[in-house]
Amino acid sequence: MSYLYLVVIIWAAMVTPTRTESEQLSSLTQELLNSAREPQFFEWLKRVRRRVHEYPELAFEEFNTSELIRSELDSLGIEYRWPVAKTGIVASVGSGVEPWFGLRADMDALPIQELVEWEHKSKHKGKMHACGHDVHTTMLLGAAKLLQYRRHKLKGTVKLVFQPAEEGYGGAYHMLKEGGFHKFQGIFGLHISPAMPTGEIGSRPGPILAAAGRFIAIIKGKGGHAALPQHTRDPVVAVSSAILALQQIISRETDPLVARVISLGFIETGQALNVIPETVRFGGTLRSMTTEGFIYLQQRIKEIIETQAVVHRCSATIDFMEEKMRPYPAVVNDEVLYEHVKRVGESLLGEPNVHLVPMAMGAEDFSFYSEKMAAAFFSIGTKNETIEAVNRLHSPYLVIDEDVLPIGAALHAAVAISYLDNNAVETQ
The missing domain is CATH 3.30.70.360 (Alpha-Beta Plaits)
Structure with missing residues (x-):
């Protein structure tokens, strides 16, 4: 057997698994997205989002929102810990063994009077989900359903973090303070971007928010x-x-x-x-x-x-108001986890739809998680040119393209499943 022939065999053995992994990821992401887009599933997502949107609650007052989430988790047979940081929930899907991987959504609304006239506008005067946390919550519940369907195949545990009080009150800090996060090996979070078209996501490695x-x-x-x-x-x-x-x-x-x-x-x-x-x-x-x-x-x-x-x-x-409204650290994306989410996003949405975005001077209390563990924070587009809307957050005229719901649910689930698949071998 010639030396050159041996080199060819070794090279083929090295590249074949990578191609197989790519094919497996593509199969997983498309299966999850197709499931989330099934009419019955999609209608459920929209109903949940609209119920949350109609009854917005401010920081640490998310009692009804929390009750709705727990009701949905109960119907799915998903166990959870509650209350955490007053109204927060940490649910578990999978075997309970390590690795543990977290998915996070925030639940609180803003003290803004909604000025969009539609059937499901806010019923709480002076309060509105003007930052998209109703969408975040719904996408994570969608991921919970997708994950629960596949719970016996999970090579570890997915922790679903429904967090209160992101808007200025550092709910993430209080969630971490109450404990239970020390076994997390990583955590992923999404935030809507009304300036980015639906079907696109973006982020960057390293510092991203101030x-x-x-x-x-x-x-x-x-x-x-x-x-x-x-x-x-x-x-x-x-x-x-x-x-x-x-x-x-x-x-x-x-x-x-x-x-x-x-x-x-x-x-x-x-x-x-x-x-x-x-x-x-x-x-x-x-x-x-x-x-x-x-x-x-x-x-x-x-x-x-x-x-x-x-x-x-x-x-x-x-x-400096450090007790009432704790300062937020910078959001810093772990480079390895960022690359993992980027790869999953490219498989789910196509490489041209995953963008490297610039740093921004906005702040997010997801930063408290990124201080304690590997973390990745991405924006997900909600802009639809056929829908008349204001393309900025914290606006009383904010309108969301609900087609983002199954995309976000599938992305959450795919990131978690593939993370556990990739890291289970290392922990055996």
Whole structure:
């Protein structure tokens, strides 16, 4: 037997399994997508989504949403732990043995009045699923059904994480704090993107969303009549100087190639035109693509506000609201898990429909999971040119193309099943 012949045999043995794995993945993804698109399944998905959408609930108030999810899980025969972080649920599908892989959906709505007129608009005044968490919840329930059908074939355990309070209150932090996540080897999450066409997904390896926090500051001086400023210590002038100085942190202290943002959102003070007020209250947000950058911004915001207050003979207090609205770390995608989801997405939707997207300065509490375990966070498109809609989140006019529901359900399930298949061999 010649040396060249041996090389050919070895090469063929090496490439054949890869081709087989690709074929197996393609078969799995298409089977899951076809199942989720069956008329009865799809109608169920739409009914669930519309029920959640009609009764939106704010952070840590998702009692009815949680009850609906538990009812669906009960009907599927899926066991779960509840309550976790007040209204959250962690369900289990599979053998119970490791590896454990997590799929996460958030449940809370926003304090926004829905202005879209349709049969299933919000029935709770001043509340709306304007960020798509009703869609996230429904896609994960769809994945639960797909996984339960295949539970005896799972080579490990899929954990379904229905999480409260993503919108500013760090529900993920509280879920992790209550425990039960230490055996997770990885976790995957989806977020709708109304700017991306339905049937497309996108993400990137490494940092993708910013660390973010809030602050409220009060500068106190001495009030008095506007005609006698010499008898006052004007906090309005102090705040004006502080606000201008804060912007110089970005323009003069930050590398132009490094992403950081400070944005002031409000200023509150007196109302009389001829009176210098005693205090001014103001605040905003700070964002950075790194934890180190975020800590630096906090330090400099505090120094600048306090110093500007002293310069103008005033005093200042700064509250970074870390107890009530905990700052979010940056969302960082694990590169290996990102590649896994990308490969699954390409098999499910086609390679041209899986995109590398730029980093963004928005924030997501999925970041708390990415700090503790391998994590991958992807956007999934919900834009349909035939549907008139506003293509931005947190809008009272947001409209979702419900064709995304079976796609998201199938993607969730395929990512989990193939992850367990790939990692089961390593744990034996």
